[in-house]
Amino acid sequence: MKKILMLALSLCALAGLAPAGVTVATALAADAGRFDYGLRPERIAENTWVVVGRREDFTTENGGNIVNTAFVATGAGVVVIDTGSSKRYGEQLLAAIASVTDEPVAMVLNTHFHPDHFLGNQAFPADRLFALPATIRGIAADGNAFAENLYRMSGDWMRGTEVVVPPNPLAPGPLRVGRHDFEVLALGGHTEADLALYDRTTGVLFASDLVFNERAPTTPHAHLGNWLSALDRLEATGAALVVPGHGPVSRDGGAIAQTRAYLGWLERTLNDAAERGLDMTEVLALPVPASIRRIALAEAEYRRSVVHLYPAAEQRALARAGQR
Ligand SMILES: [Zn+2]
Numbered sequence: 343m344k345k346i347l348m349l350a351l352s353l354c355a356l357a358g359l360a361p362a363g364v365t366v367a368t369a370l371a372a373d374a375g376r377f378d379y380g381l382r383p384e385r386i387a388e389n390t391w392v393v394v395g396r397r398e399d400f401t402t403e404n405g406g407n408i409v410n411t412a413f414v415a416t417g418a419g420v421v422v423i424d425t426g427s428s429k430r431y432g433e434q435l436l437a438a439i440a441s442v443t444d445e446p447v448a449m450v451l452n453t454h455f456h457p458d459h460f461l462g463n464q465a466f467p468a469d470r471l472f473a474l475p476a477t478i479r480g481i482a483a484d485g486n487a488f489a490e491n492l493y494r495m496s497g498d499w500m501r502g503t504e505v506v507v508p509p510n511p512l513a514p515g516p517l518r519v520g521r522h523d524f525e526v527l528a529l530g531g532h533t534e535a536d537l538a539l540y541d542r543t544t545g546v547l548f549a550s551d552l553v554f555n556e557r558a559p560t561t562p563h564a565h566l567g568n569w570l571s572a573l574d575r576l577e578a579t580g581a582a583l584v585v586p587g588h589g590p591v592s593r594d595g596g597a598i599a600q601t602r603a604y605l606g607w608l609e610r611t612l613n614d615a616a617e618r619g620l621d622m623t624e625v626l627a628l629p630v631p632a633s634i635r636r637i638a639l640a641e642a643e644y645r646r647s648v649v650h651l652y653p654a655a656e657q658r659a660l661a662r663a664g665q666r
Contacts (some may be wrong), residue, residue: 410585455535556643626648
C-alpha cells in the first residue's frame with residue numbers, strides 16, 4: 343500500500359496538485375487496502391478454480407465474502423459461476439481470474455437470485471450474463487431490495503453496487519464451451535430456480551446453494567421437499583468433486599449427504615412439532631441435536647428456518663387433521 347501511496351503522491355506532485363490532491367490519494371490508497379476481500383483462486387481440477395468464502399453471516403468485517411465463486415478456463419473463454427456480493431467483489435474476482443488465465447470471460451452464470459451470488463455482475467460484460475428464466479425474473483423483481491438489505495449488513499463494501507439483471511436465459515441440457523462438456527441442471531428447492539453445473543470433462547459439480555458444507559443451509563425461499571429431490575439429481579451425476587455454494591469443496595460426496603441429513607432433520611422436526619400442535623415459540627425453543635449443532639451457524643439458521651417454514655408446516659398438519 344505504501345508503494346501505491348508514494349506513486350499517488352508523486353503523480354500529484356507531477357500534476358502540481360495542492361495538499362487536497364494528496365488527501366484524496368491517501369484516502370483512495372487506504373480504501374483499496376480496507377476493502378480487499380483477499381480472494382485467492384484455489385485450483386481444484388484441470389482448468390478449474392474455486393474462490394472459497396468464509397463460513398459466516400454477512401458482517402461489516404467480511405463485506406459479504408461468505409460465498410463460493412468458481413471459474414473454468416475452457417480454452418474458448420472463461421465460464422464464471424456466480425459473481426459474489428458486491429461490485430468490489432466482482433472486480434476483485436475478475437482480477438483473480440486474470441491472475442491465473444489470459445482467456446477472456448465467455449459466460450457468467452448466476453446460480454440463483456440470492457444477492458451474494460449476483461451483486462458482482464457489474465464487473466462483467468453485461469451481454470455475457472446468463473441465468474435460469476425464473477432467476478432472471480427474481481433478480482429483476484427483488485434485486486434492489488436484496489442489495490439494500492446487504493448494504494445494511496455489509497456497509498461500505500457495497501458502495502457503488504447496482505443490480506445488473508442477466509439478459510440471457512439459460513436452458514437445461516448439454517453445454518459445450520471450448521474443451522469442456524457441461525451439463526446445465528435446472529433444479530429448485532433452495533429457491534424457485536437453482537442452477538447446478540456439472541462439468542463432465544473434469545467430474546466437478548458446481549452445486550450452487552443446493553449444497554452447503556460445514557455451514558448450515560439458509561431457507562428464506564426454500565421448499566424442503568423439492569430441495570431433497572434436487573439432491574438426488576445431484577448425487578446421480580456421480581461427480582468426483584462437489585463445489586458447494588457455501589463451505590469447503592467436498593471430495594467424497596460428503597457435502598451432499600450432510601445437506602440431506604440437515605434438511606431431513608429440519609423437515610421432520612417441523613412436521614412433528616406441527617402434528618403435536620406446538621406454537622412457534624415452543625418450536626424455536628426445541629433443542630438442536632449435537633450432530634447438527636457441530637455444523638457452523640446451525641442453531642441460528644434453525645431458528646430462522648422455523649420462522650420461514652413453520653407456518654406452512656402448521657397448515658399441512660391442519661389439512662391432514664381435516665382429512666382424518
Ligand atoms: Zn442462496
